[in-house]
Amino acid sequence: MNSTPVPLGGPRFQTEPARLYREMRREHGPVVPVLLDGDVPAWLVVGYRELHQVTGDPVLFSRDSELWNQWDSIPGDWPLLPMIGRKQPSILYTVGERxxxxxxxxxxxxxxxxxxxxxxxxERFADELIDGLCGKGEADLVGEYAMLLPVRVLARLYGFSEEDGPALVAALNDMIDGRERAIEGQQYLAASMAALLAERQAAPARDVVSRMLADTSGFTPEEIAQDLMVMMAAGHQPTADWIGNSLRLMLTDTRFAASLFGGRNSVAEAMSEVLWEDTPTQNVAGRWASRDTRLGGRPIRAGDMLLLGLQGANDDPQVRTDGATLTGGNQAHFSFGHGEHRCPFPAQEVAEVIARTAIEVVLDRLPDIDLAVPADSLTRRPSPWLRGLTSLPVRFTPTPALGGTPT
Ligand code: HEM
Structure with a gap:
């Protein structure tokens, strides 16, 4: 078993992650020593059985990042700090009964x-977005569609008004983008959440925020605001990537080509196949060992950080004995995590409805849609964490907007 750590970065996470995880498992076994930015050590768990063990034992493998034995050597400007937070009062780092x-x-x-x-x-927001592009005969279905839709729907469900939608979409995408407008985007979102909470404290309505405020477990409005931020960010990007990755599969794979014009069953099949083969959340940080232990033959020290290798585990030959592509109803993948800290089931259902509706509306409204570039020129964002396309250029016969003439 090779013990030389693998850098968790570089072009292969962008171009051929499946092969990379396979090689890692072959050379390093199910628990791979990796190095994060700045040569910070961690373990990437790519074995299906080992990932089950880690996510199924929240006491031994805690979500409490305070346990990390590396905090003393982490600089204040470490690029992964926004993701691997310390003392962040959101649900993500809360443990036990609370x-x-x-x-x-x-x-x-x-x-x-x-x-x-x-x-x-x-349907309404998806139709609005298609109305904005259907007259052109060409579009980028990631930048002009998938990246604009989930946040719009979530904002409405959580309790924001129709008019608040577009500014929230822009702010969240600025924040995710991580460039010069990121902080401004985050501040705008935080201020909007605080304003919504104040409004709903004064006058509850039939929405997610009002229901969270009415909960009797005694969470403060500040804690609820933190969780809303998580629900917005953790909900939007993976759902947008689920839409983009599924549309890419349907537009590039001949198994789906015929059904683009036919039944809708293939939408569910493509979405399910993406969760197994090309999942939006590839790797998650993390869990922290609460004491010395062993995992997959490796000595894990108290305070070591473990990263959940969701895509790697989905592809583990222990569960994929025939190596065949998995579609259909098999949901034993790790794409929504597992155990107490997995993606909440109702969140998974909301994501599924948003993604399925988004894809169905595209197929209904742009029936002769086709890729506008060669399939092998499509590129992914260069991230080992969330996997999604940078753009999905398509062409189609221009059609009028639902409300009138082509826009
Ligand atoms: C409406 C959309 C969504 C919402 C509101 C949402 C919300 C959340 C929340 C609140 C958590 C934290 C759970 C906890 O700490 O107890 C979470 C975890 C998670 N979500 Fe989602 N999510 C959504 C969509 C998705 C999608 C589409 C994916 C991937 C396909 C995904 C993958 C995950 C994973 C892997 C975790 C677990 C992380 C871990 O084990 O530490 N989520 N989600």
Missing amino acids: HRQRAGMISDALEAVDPFELRTHC
């Missing part, structure tokens, strides 16, 4: 979303 209550509050608030209302919002 976490169960907090996950319950979020699940209950999302579970009460009316499925009809959700579907209606999705």
Whole structure:
């Protein structure tokens, strides 16, 4: 078993991650020593069984980042600090009974979303976006569609007004982009959340924020604001990538080509295949060992950080014995995590409805859609964490907007 650490970065995460995870598993086994930016050490868990062990034991493998044995050597400007936070009072780093209550509050608030209302919002916003591009005969379905839709729907469900939508979309995308407008975007979002919470404290309505405020577990408005930020950011980007990655699969793979014009079953199949083969959340940071232990033959020290290698584990030959592509109803993948800290089930359902509706609206409105560039020229963002396309250029016969003439 090779013990030389692998840098968690570089072009292969962008171009051929599946092969990379396979090589890592072959050379290093199910628990791979890796180096993050600045040569910070961690373990990447790419074995299916080992990932089950880690996510299934939140006491031994805690979500409490305070346990990390590397904090003393982490500089204040470390680029991963926004992701691997310390003392962040959101649900992400809450543990034990308080976490169960907090996950319950979020699940209950999302579970009460009316499925009809959700579907209606999705269709309306998706149609609006298609109206804006259908007259052109060409578009980038990532930049002009997938990246603008989930946040718009989520904002509406959480309680923001219709008019608030566009500015929130811009602010969230600025924040995710991580460039010069990132801080401004984050501040705008935080201020908007605080304003919404204040409004709903004074006058509750039928929305997610009001239901979270009505929860009786005693979370403060500041804590609820933190969680709303997580629900907005953790909800938008992976759902946008699920839409983009599924559309790419349908437009590039001959198994789906015929069905683009036919039944809708293939949408569900493409979405399911993406979760197994090309999942939006490839790797997640993280868990921290609460004591010395062993995992997959490796000695793990108290305070070591473990990264969840979701895509690597999905492809583990232990569960993929025939090496075949997995589609259909098999949902034993790790794409939504596992255990107490997994993506809450009602959040998964909301994401599924948004992504499926987004894809169906594209196929209904632009029936002869085709890729506008060679499939092998499509590129991914250069990140080992979230996997998605930089753009998805398509062409189609120009059609009028639903409300009138081509725009
Ligand atoms: C409406 C959309 C979504 C919302 C509101 C949402 C919300 C959340 C929240 C609140 C958590 C934290 C749970 C906790 O700490 O107890 C979480 C975790 C997670 N979400 Fe989602 N999510 C959404 C969509 C997605 C999608 C589309 C994916 C990937 C396909 C995804 C993958 C994950 C994963 C892997 C975790 C677990 C991280 C871990 O184990 O530490 N989520 N999500």
